[in-house]
Amino acid sequence: MISSRQIKFINSLKSNKYRIKYNCFLAEGDNVINEFIKSKFIVREVFAIDVSKINCNYTESLSLKELKKITSFKNPANSLAVIEKKNIDFDxxxxxxxxxxxxxxxxxxxxxxxxxxxxxxxxxxxxxxxxxxxxxxxxxxxxxxxxxxxxxxxxxxxxxxxxxxxxxxxxxxxxxxxxxxxxxxxxxxxxxxxxxxxxxxxxxxxxxxxxxxxxxxxxxxxxxxxxxxxxxxxxxxxxxxx
Amino acid sequence: MISSRQIKFINSLKSNKYRIKYNCFLAEGDNVINEFIKSKFIVREVFAIDVSKINCNYTESLSLKELKKITSFKNPANSLAVIEKKNIDFDxxxxxxxxxxxxxxxxxxxxxxxxxxxxxxxxxxxxxxxxxxxxxxxxxxxxxxxxxxxxxxxxxxxxxxxxxxxxxxxxxxxxxxxxxxxxxxxxxxxxxxxxxxxxxxxxxxxxxxxxxxxxxxxxxxxxxxxxxxxxxxxxxxxxxxx
Incomplete structure (x- = not known):
């Protein structure tokens, strides 16, 4: 189950304004999300229809109907994650x-x-x-x-x-x-x-x-x-x- | 002005079923359409906000509001054309x-x-x-x-x-x-x-x-x-x- 508060928060991250405000962004798809989990990025929340495909023990299960409420794509993949932006120092x-x-x-x-x-x-x-x-x-x-x-x-x-x-x-x-x-x-x-x-x-x-x-x-x-x-x-x- | 019959016909061409039925397809954007006009394809109808950008003397003028009713894209360009498919013989x-x-x-x-x-x-x-x-x-x-x-x-x-x-x-x-x-x-x-x-x-x-x-x-x-x-x-x- 995904709460209406979470749905609202995730949808706000589709716009740059809120990605700046909350310092977070979205990633979708098992392969993409698993790469971020392996990396130094901090993955805050993960939702998946089939949670076994995500290498993260706090993945929350959701339905396709719920995924369709938060995806940025016409044909959503199995999963969606909220990830923290990384500080980048230009040198x-x-x-x-x-x-x-x-x-x-x-x-x-x-x-x-x-x-x-x-x-x-x-x-x-x-x-x-x-x-x-x-x-x-x-x-x-x-x-x-x-x-x-x-x-x-x-x-x-x-x-x-x-x-x-x-x-x-x-x-x-x-x-x-x-x-x-x-x-x-x-x-x-x-x-x-x-x-x-x-x-x-x-x-x-x-x-x-x-x-x-x-x-x-x-x-x-x-x-x-x-x-x-x-x-x-x-x-x-x-x-x-x- | 574009008629509601034309709007319906053009929107049907977004699906392959009707592209097969009517033997026509859509092209958008001045450069793309001008290339088709130069080619051996038969351009049946052209609509443009600024008709001067299309090298075709039967281009019909339309408003941005009308273009938005027929485009396949979020940010439509100036123009849209209905073009006949070409017979292709495989040899x-x-x-x-x-x-x-x-x-x-x-x-x-x-x-x-x-x-x-x-x-x-x-x-x-x-x-x-x-x-x-x-x-x-x-x-x-x-x-x-x-x-x-x-x-x-x-x-x-x-x-x-x-x-x-x-x-x-x-x-x-x-x-x-x-x-x-x-x-x-x-x-x-x-x-x-x-x-x-x-x-x-x-x-x-x-x-x-x-x-x-x-x-x-x-x-x-x-x-x-x-x-x-x-x-x-x-x-x-x-x-x-x-």
Whole structure:
């Protein structure tokens, strides 16, 4: 049984305003929730139709009818959890000590953002830096499409322009992923660099574009096609540079 | 002005049953619709708030309030069109005469499917072959996420097992994209081959797996991550083999 107070609280966490107020977010699906349980996140409450699928001894049982009252999705999976946000301290030294750092400039689609987190995790990156206007990392659809990788990859919301300028001053090269740059097949990377990916519709903001050292692209075989999906381009470029 | 008869007809096309009955489908967004207008598809009706953005002289004007009654999306773009389906004749010779052919085994997420069509188009592939149980090509979310590429790439729904057996008999190699195959970085492809991608959750069906010549994979840098998103894996593999 889930109380009406709990239902109200959980539904409030679908909006960023209340995720900030209560410092909590939602995760759904057995695999995703089990990854958060394994991680350093504090899982406050877990509800499941089949509690045996969740590796947590305080999982509360609920019915499908109840789950449908709190899910963020059309076809809810077996389970839903309330998880505490983690404090993230941004430290520029992490970038200065990394061979490759990944930046997102105003990514807005939560599905793309989650897929990017999952892909970064696959290629062994444990940090992503996003501009202030990017989609909220704790959006239920981001958590869902990251498929558990949101429990491992740390997402830092930063002032992108300032941070890029600062690392450029420390001789880290900044490369933008655009549709008309140097082919990634021919591209020779520096020892240490930052990779910047732009918004789904508008690409990288002009102010950022102007300070980049070079633009790189996935070569197209069809001039009729305007662009690749940003998460696909992200995957192709990461596969190429790793 | 849009009539209530038109509203009813358009909303019926959100379901596959009525797309079959009326042999029509929906497309939304100026860029997507303009690509269909340029193509060999017959665009029956177009509605737009700002008609000047659509390259079609019979575009009917409507209000945002009216568009919200017919859209398939939360945040509708400027325009919506009703388009006739095209007759697609499957001809195995097309596969036998292609260096590389692309197959999808029970892809179910319309966003992934549309992104795959867009990516195939980017890499110059004009045909995709899908199993009978795959998501309907004419689903509004497939059309939307293909970003106009659905007007160019031809999707053939086939009996996947039978067709793969037939092309294997003609000495075309069949390679499956799996999580535990030979690394695409080391993989040496045959002169002519077929690439098979599986379902988002279950991968390639067992019956199909058993007849494949080889499995190929995108190498991971993190053993904690179960898999890549299928449309990202599709992009990375296509980029590698092109």
């Amino acid at each position: 520029i030294d992490k970038i200065l000590n990394s061979k490759i750092s990944l930046f997102l400039d105003d990514i807005t689609d939560p599905g793309n953002f989650g897929t990017i987190i999952r892909t970064a995790d696959w290629f062994g990156f444990s940090n992503i830096y996003t501009s202030k206007k990017s989609c909220d990392f704790y959006n239920p659809k981001v958590i869902q499409s990251s498929m558990g990788s949101a429990s491992r990859v740390v997402v830092h919301k930063i002032n992108l322009f300032d941070v890029l300028n600062e690392i450029k001053n420390k001789n880290i090269k900044c490369y933008g992923a655009t549709v008309n740059g140097c082919s990634i097949k021919k591209f020779i990377a520096d020892e240490q660099f930052a990779l910047i990916f732009g918004n789904e519709s508008h690409g990288i903001n002009k102010q950022i574009l102007e300070i980049l050292d070079k633009n790189i692209s996935v070569p197209s075989h069809n001039s009729s096609v305007e662009s690749l999906n940003v998460s696909v381009a992200f995957g192709i470029i990461l596969s190429e540079i790793r | 195995i010779d097309k596969i036998l005469n292609s260096k590389i052919s692309l197959f999808l085994d029970d892809i179910t997420d319309p966003g992934n499917f549309g992104t795959i069509i867009r990516t195939a188009d980017w890499f110059g592939f004009s045909n995709i072959y899908t199993s009978k149980k795959s998501c309907d090509f004419y689903n509004p979310k497939v059309i939307q996420s293909s970003m106009g590429s659905a007007s160019r790439v031809v999707v053939h729904k086939i009996n996947l097992f039978d067709v793969l057996n037939e092309i294997k008999n003609k000495n075309i190699k069949c390679y499956g994209a799996t999580v535990n195959g030979c690394s695409i970085k080391k993989f040496i492809a045959d002169e002519q081959f077929a690439l098979i991608f599986g379902n988002e959750s279950h991968g390639i069906n067992k019956q199909i797996l058993e007849i494949l010549d080889k499995n190929i994979s995108v190498p991971s840098h993190n053993s904690s991550v179960e898999s890549l998103n299928v449309s990202v894996a599709f992009g990375i593999i296509l980029s590698e083999i092109r």
